[in-house]
Amino acid sequence: MAVLPSLVTVADLAALLGRTFTPQQELQAQALLDQASSVVRAYVRQDITRAxxxxxxxxxxxxxxxxxxxxxxxxxxxxxxxxxxxxxxxxxxxxxxxxxxxxxxxxxxxxxxxxxxxxxxxxxxxxxGWDPVPGDIQAIVMQATNRVIVNPSGIRSETVGGESVTYLIPAVGEYLGVLLSRTEQKVLDRYRLTAASVRVRDC
Structure with a gap:
C-alpha cells in the first residue's frame, strides 16, 4: 500500500506559526505532521487526499x-x-x-x-478524495502538531496557595499530544465514514 502524504506541509505549519524552522526542527515537524495526519485519517476512516x-x-x-x-x-x-x-x-x-x-x-x-x-x-x-484538502481538516492537523511542538511533555503548571503545582495533563483531564480533542472530533465527524461495503482485498 502506498504511503499517504501528510495532510499539511511543513511550510504551511511554519507560516501558521510565523517562524522559520531549522533543518532539525523541520524533520521533527514533518514527523509530527505525519503522525497527526495518520490520527485524523484513522478517525474519519478516509484517505482524504485525492487518489x-x-x-x-x-x-x-x-x-x-x-x-x-x-x-x-x-x-x-x-x-x-x-x-x-x-x-x-x-x-x-x-x-x-x-x-x-x-x-x-x-x-x-x-x-x-x-x-x-x-x-x-x-x-x-x-x-x-479532496484536492485541495479541506481547510478545517488541515487546521486540526496543525493544531495537534503544534500542541506537541509548544509543550512536548504535556506539562501544565499553576500556583495554588503560594505553591507551584505541575501536572502532566491539561485542565481538560487528558494529555492530547498528537491525539484529537473532543471538539476536534466533532468537527471531523462530518467527514467520518460510518458504514461501508465489505472490503475483500487490494488489487
Missing part, C-alpha cells in the same frame, strides 16, 4: 424500494470523483451507474443455491 484506488468488494442485493438494479456496492473512500472501470466476477462491464458513493450494477442474475451463497465480487477502479 485512484482499485479495490474488490462484495456486491449486496439492491433494495427494490430504492434501486431497480441487479446489485449495489458502496465505495468507502469519499468523495467519489470518478469511476474508471468495473468488473463483476472478473468480467468487465459498463452496465452500471453511480449514485453518490453507491455503484449500482444495472442487471445481474444472482446464482441459485448453493452457488447463491457466494455473492458476486466487484472490482472497481475509482478516483476519490
Amino acid at each position: 485512484t484506488t482499485t479495490d474488490t468488494f462484495t456486491m449486496r442485493r439492491a433494495d427494490p424500494l430504492l434501486h431497480r438494479c441487479g446489485g449495489v456496492v458502496t465505495l468507502p473512500q469519499r468523495p467519489v470523483v470518478d469511476i474508471a472501470s468495473v468488473e463483476v466476477n472478473g468480467t468487465a462491464t459498463s452496465d452500471w451507474w453511480q449514485d453518490g458513493s453507491d455503484l449500482l450494477v444495472r442487471a445481474w442474475s444472482w446464482d441459485q443455491p448453493p452457488a447463491a451463497h457466494r455473492a458476486p465480487q466487484v472490482t472497481v477502479t475509482y478516483t476519490h
Whole structure:
C-alpha cells in the first residue's frame, strides 16, 4: 500500500506559526505532521487526499424500494470523483451507474443455491478524495502538531496557595499530544465514514 502524504506541509505549519524552522526542527515537524495526519485519517476512516484506488468488494442485493438494479456496492473512500472501470466476477462491464458513493450494477442474475451463497465480487477502479484538502481538516492537523511542538511533555503548571503545582495533563483531564480533542472530533465527524461495503482485498 502506498504511503499517504501528510495532510499539511511543513511550510504551511511554519507560516501558521510565523517562524522559520531549522533543518532539525523541520524533520521533527514533518514527523509530527505525519503522525497527526495518520490520527485524523484513522478517525474519519478516509484517505482524504485525492487518489485512484482499485479495490474488490462484495456486491449486496439492491433494495427494490430504492434501486431497480441487479446489485449495489458502496465505495468507502469519499468523495467519489470518478469511476474508471468495473468488473463483476472478473468480467468487465459498463452496465452500471453511480449514485453518490453507491455503484449500482444495472442487471445481474444472482446464482441459485448453493452457488447463491457466494455473492458476486466487484472490482472497481475509482478516483476519490479532496484536492485541495479541506481547510478545517488541515487546521486540526496543525493544531495537534503544534500542541506537541509548544509543550512536548504535556506539562501544565499553576500556583495554588503560594505553591507551584505541575501536572502532566491539561485542565481538560487528558494529555492530547498528537491525539484529537473532543471538539476536534466533532468537527471531523462530518467527514467520518460510518458504514461501508465489505472490503475483500487490494488489487
